[in-house]
Amino acid sequence: MSSLDEQVREVCLQARRAARALAPRSTKDKNAVLEAVAAGIEANAPTILEANRLDLEAARQRGTKGALLDRLMLDDVRVKAMARSVREVAELPDPVGEVVSRTKRPAGIDVTRVRVPLGVVAMIYEARPNVTVEASALTLKAGNAVVLRGGSEAERSNAALAKVIGDALEATGFPRAAVQVLPFTDRDAVRALVQQAELVDLAIPRGGEALIRFVTENARVPVVQHYKGVCHLFLDAGADVELATKVVMNAKMSRPGVCNALECLLVDAADAERLLPPVARALVAAGCELRGCERTRALVPEAKVATSEDWGREFLDTVLAVRVVDGLEAALAHVADYGSGHTEAILTRDAQHAERWRREVDAACVVVNASTRFHDGGELGLGAEIGIATSRLHWRGPMGLESLTTMKWVIDGEGQVRR
Numbered sequence: 001m002s003s004l005d006e007q008v009r010e011v012c013l014q015a016r017r018a019a020r021a022l023a024p025r026s027t028k029d030k031n032a033v034l035e036a037v038a039a040g041i042e043a044n045a046p047t048i049l050e051a052n053r054l055d056l057e058a059a060r061q062r063g064t065k066g067a068l069l070d071r072l073m074l075d076d077v078r079v080k081a082m083a084r085s086v087r088e089v090a091e092l093p094d095p096v097g098e099v100v101s102r103t104k105r106p107a108g109i110d111v112t113r114v115r116v117p118l119g120v121v122a123m124i125y126e127a128r129p130n131v132t133v134e135a136s137a138l139t140l141k142a143g144n145a146v147v148l149r150g151g152s153e154a155e156r157s158n159a160a161l162a163k164v165i166g167d168a169l170e171a172t173g174f175p176r177a178a179v180q181v182l183p184f185t186d187r188d189a190v191r192a193l194v195q196q197a198e199l200v201d202l203a204i205p206r207g208g209e210a211l212i213r214f215v216t217e218n219a220r221v222p223v224v225q226h227y228k229g230v231c232h233l234f235l236d237a238g239a240d241v242e243l244a245t246k247v248v249m250n251a252k253m254s255r256p257g258v259c260n261a262l263e264c265l266l267v268d269a270a271d272a273e274r275l276l277p278p279v280a281r282a283l284v285a286a287g288c289e290l291r292g293c294e295r296t297r298a299l300v301p302e303a304k305v306a307t308s309e310d311w312g313r314e315f316l317d318t319v320l321a322v323r324v325v326d327g328l329e330a331a332l333a334h335v336a337d338y339g340s341g342h343t344e345a346i347l348t349r350d351a352q353h354a355e356r357w358r359r360e361v362d363a364a365c366v367v368v369n370a371s372t373r374f375h376d377g378g379e380l381g382l383g384a385e386i387g388i389a390t391s392r393l394h395w396r397g398p399m400g401l402e403s404l405t406t407m408k409w410v411i412d413g414e415g416q417v418r419r
Contacts, residue, residue, distance in 0.1 A: 004184065008192035011147055012199035014177035015120045019145040021175050023117050027094040029172070030141050034090040036168035037137065038083040044164050045079045051160035052129065059153050067257025067316045071127040072154055082133045085384040089137040092383045095401045096143045110412040115405040117143030119201040122193050123386065124149045124215055126207035129157035134384040135204075136165050136179045142404035145178045147200070149193055151207070152185035187214060194219040204399070206387040209314075224399070225391040228314040229259030230340040231372045234331040234357075235279070236348035237271035243369075244275055244347055245282050251345070251371040253286050257316045259388060260343050260375045264311065264321040266331045272299060272324045280322070288318045295324035312338035328353050332360055339363060341390040343375040364390055364397040 041048065052074040059072055100113040121144050123135045132148055139146040150158040162181040169176050182189055190211075194203045197220040205215035206226040216223055233251055235244050251262035267276045272295065280290060280300040290296075291310045292303035303322060310321040311334070325331050335344050345367035346357040354368045365375040365388075375398070377385025382400030389395045395403040 004188055005192045008182065008184070008189060009196060009199070011180050011182060012120065012122075012193070012196045015145040015147050015180060016199045018175040018177040019117065019119045019143075022140070022145060022178055023096075023143050025143065025174070027096075029174075030094070030143070031090040033140060033168055033172040033174050034086050034137055036172050037133070037165050038086040038090075040164040040168045041079060041083040041086070041133065041161070044160070045076070048079060048157065048160045048164070049074060049076070051156040052154075055129075055154055055156045062153075064153070066318070067255075068127065070255070070257050072129070072157075074129055074157065078130065082130050085130075085134055085378075086137045088378075088383045089134075089141050089401070092141065092401055094141065095405050100407065107416050107418070108413065109416055112410040112412070113407050114410060115402070116408045118404055118406050119144060120199060121146045121404065122149070122196075122200045122203040122221070123147070124190055124193070124203065124205045124207070124211065125387075126151040126211060127153055129154045129161060131206065131387070132158045132161045132181065133165070135386050138384060138386050138399075138401060139404055140174075140178060142401050144404055145180075147180050147182060147193060149182040149190060150185070155185055190215060191218045194221055194223070197221055204386060204389075222394070223391075224389045224393075224395055224403075226259075226387040227342070227390040228340050229261065229342040229388070229390075230263050230312055230314050230338060231260060231343040231345070231375075232264045232266055232331075232335050232339060233262050233345040233347065233372060234266040234325075234328075234335075235268060235271075235275050236328065236331075236346060236350060236353055237268040238349045239271070239275060239347045240349075241275060241278050245279050247345075247347055247369075247371050248279050249282055249286065251373055252283065252320055253288060253318065254371075254373060256318050258373075259314075260372050261316070262320065262345075262372050263313065263315055264323065264334075264338070266334060267296075267322070267324050268328075268331070269295065269324050269326050272296075276300060276322070276324070283320060286318075288320055290320055290322050292322040293324060296322045299324075312340070314340070328356065332356075335361055335363075342388065343367060343372045345370065345372050364388060 098115045102112045166176045200221045290303035291306040343365045344361045344363045377398035386399040
């Protein structure tokens with residue numbers, strides 16, 4: 001075992017010990033530490049912002065720009081939002097101890113199924129420093145310890161936030177090892193972390209395609225994938241132009257660098273001449289580059305030629321693929337071929353088309369007559385989220401508190417024996 005492997009194992013061993021201490025803590029105790037974290041973020045905002053400034057400066061020197069830089073950036077508003085999100089988690093119902101079912105069996109035993117913490121969660125992510133805070137808050141409220149491995153681009157920001165969280169843990173009588181940020185940012189550290197089968201209960205990778213693939217291929221622990229968000233919106237024939245423009249602009253341009261942003265617009269050929277030009281004009285006026293199929297470019301000459309690589313691509317930028325398709329069947333086929341299982345939306349006045357979309361599209365979230373940007377833990381009532389899972393086991397969609405628990409069977413009897 002290499003020195004790196006030994007150091008990662010020691011971090012995970014400390015997390016396992018912390019998880020055992022966390023599991024029996026009361027909701028009141030957990031909420032107290034979360035309030036201390038929120039207050040610590042607010043009190044240490046200048047330090048956090050200075051660390052982030054240095055990360056941003058280094059990123060710019062490496063040529064990072066656009067949406068990727070936006071993911072990394074913190075400002076006063078975002079720091080306040082992080083503190084607010086921690087308090088929102090504290091206000092959520094505690095899932096630990098929730099009775100899921102209770103039955104009495106013929107033998108006379110009482111059988112109860114209750115929610116319990118997972119144990120130790122490994123969170124591997126890139127860029128976004130807010131993930132450090134939200135993942136910590138959610139795992140703590142659910143009674144878990146967490147080992148965080150952020151990317152090198154946010155190393156200073158994550159270290160500053162980790163210190164705030166660690167200080168809050170100690171001040172409220174919790175083990176500091178309940179939240180740890182790995183001090184190693186290379187891929188070998190990721191490999192070592194996701195191979196700790198005896199100490200880590202779940203790995204959650206959140207980032208680019210290369211990171212997700214690396215984790216999945218090297219893991220010896222269960223993995224919930226937070227894969228890329230190749231989100232589509234289909235404009236059905238007869239859709240309202242004004243509504244289509246509003247929804248498309250929000251889905252694509254409100255925050256182009258997030259996973260629930262629109263990446264491909266599909267338009268019904270039967271109504272494309274009416275629908276597409278005004279929507280395209282609004283996008284281009286806002287600075288969005290369009291990459292279209294041949295039929296798209298006939299209606300929108302300013303669109304660039306789309307290549308085969310643009311279908312199924314997560315741009316994470318002010319770039320949008322546009323394709324004119326032959327009705328609902330073709331839209332469903334395109335989504336099946338190129339979607340990533342994240343968020344798929346339709347804008348339609350046809351109730352039957354809406355129902356087919358709900359029933360036939362295979363994704364973590366399907367949307368009818370609304371923006372893809374609603375696929376978010378906060379918008380769906382979960383509070384802060386640890387990310388949006390695109391795999392099927394053990395969770396799909398926004399990962400809130402419930403997703404960070406598992407089940408335990410409890411049997412109460414009076415001396416019964418099995419025949």
